[in-house]
Amino acid sequence: MIRFERVWKRFPERGDALKDLSFELASGEMAFLTGHSGAGKSTLLRLIGLMERPSRGQVLVNRMNLSDLPPRKIPHHRRQLGMIFQDHHLLPNRTVFENVALPLVVAGMTRKEIGKRVRAALDQVGLLRFERALPITLSGGEKQRVGIARAVVARPPVILADEPTGNLDPELSREIFALFERFHDVGVTLLIATHNIDIIERMPYRVMRLHDGRLEADSGGW
Template identity: 65%
Template sequence: MIFSRSGKRRHATHRPRGQRMEEAAAATVEQESALIRFDNVSKRYPGGHEGVSNISLEIAAGEMVFLTGHSGAGKSTLLRLIALLERSTRGQLHVNGRNLTRLQRRDIPYHRREVGVIFQDHCLLHDRTVFDNVALPLVVSGLSHGEVGRRVRAALDNVGLLQREKSLPITLSGGEQQRVGIARAIVSKPPLVLADEPTGNLDPELSREIMALFERFNQVGVTLLIATHDLDLVRKLGKRTLVLAQGRLVDEGLAHG
């Protein structure tokens, strides 16, 4: 695994705008190593409140990174900026070799398809079966029926819910519902998965299971960015951890157990 902590490097590799397309096509080494790059990114809401202020960071492809901080520190905002659920108001944000600050409205859905998002409250459709919930990203992308079935079962098998495919989410436990949400996030094999407090409502035992699942995804090359305030769990895993406070990046390093 590559640990990219090269915040200082970005000034040296600053590029003029005109070259953006060529560089994107050429896929430079620098871009391959940094899947996510924030350059002085701020998000200011109408009314003046800043969700995140002046954030600069890089996350390399294949990393598994934790994002911690108190409630309201800007963890969710940061994730939402990456998935383009919100747009930054200042700075440059590159994800997957794409400049999100310049992405047009009609291109947003195609970006979201390449980022799997796991929400704390699962965001499942309660009138659809587990299978249909997990299939949604593939249906949205217009995959054929057979391909959808194959991939959904593979994803459900991954999270250990294959035998519950016909159940309605409401009949599942909290941990199982979260795993359905995870299956939905990975079913389209996105290179990047974001998780916002994925263990927020789960007991320690279930939390450990979920984290083990994430580690397995990471081992097959998925880049993960996980927001959590479960510091014990983060320390045990010993991964790179970003600490946010009042919208600013205050600490960055390996968390030690």
């Protein structure tokens, strides 16, 4: 589903963030991405979402070479990805419902369909009763779950999460990971960058460790 072929990413101000990175993530696979801060986890995810372009090498998503993708097609590419961020990127002046609905609105769905899907997604993360609330009234864990609902509402085949539990206590973190497992169960491909070693070590999934932009250890794959 996701394939990196000898990918390098160089930033003019801080040198090589990724060095000669190659790996493949199968469709429906769930994997964790670990490593110290600045090891290149976020950069890797940003390359998949085309917020960055590789300096060398190729990134393929769903057999599509992203270097062949013209800029005007980027929005359509991103609609296949559900992206979750540490600081959740919610819009403070929109309700929980409107935040979650955003990917469907930009994809041009009708109101009726949007209502159904948003409620289903909120139900999945257990926040249906907060539909009309503004994000500021929610706790950190709740906000993150709204972010997850937004990422999955359009039912994308791939979910990318960048430190989704970075600001949460262990209890809430476990809840979030349990949610991810549920998406894994229905066949979604997940790549989750995290520091939460305690939790992921107890889970039976592939772990890829980055160190200074290189893949230092990989518990699975090819």
